[in-house]
Amino acid sequence: MGEFRQNLPILFYNNGMMNKIMVLHGPNLNLLGRREPQIYGTCTLNEINQKLTQQAQNAGLAISCFQSNSEHEIINKIHQALDEQIYCIIFNPAAYTHTSVAIRDALCAVAIPFIEVHISNIYSREPFRQHSYFSDIAKGTISGLGVEGYKLALDSIINELERSA
16 A cells, blocks of 8 residues: 555545545435436446546545445444544435435434435425435535436545645
């Protein structure tokens, strides 16, 4: 790692440790590429994760990606983010957007900044999908820009790190 680290901008280190980003994907996103492509497109979750990993590595950031259909697993991962000293979370809560006070409470408890991402525009969908339990506590929200929203969220984090250097 020493040689690799020497080539990275100093701004991507926090107290000598590489800044880490966590990407969390909520329920049913494991079916991306096959599930309602007219709404969610044809890109798979694996392709999204590969693109984000490459983007993060190019910027000198560590990144981990996790998907679960289970609320308690997402909550556990959010709790782990505190121990792992995650700098920021990119989070697509999917259907939990509209239902999970428990995930909201977990995000508030760890107080790690996060960017909420939605592939579809939740505000142009059914009325029950137009409320988010996360938007008011998120650092920012990206909705309706397809899978590009994930890239834009990571771009925002990279830009913030560059400005704070």
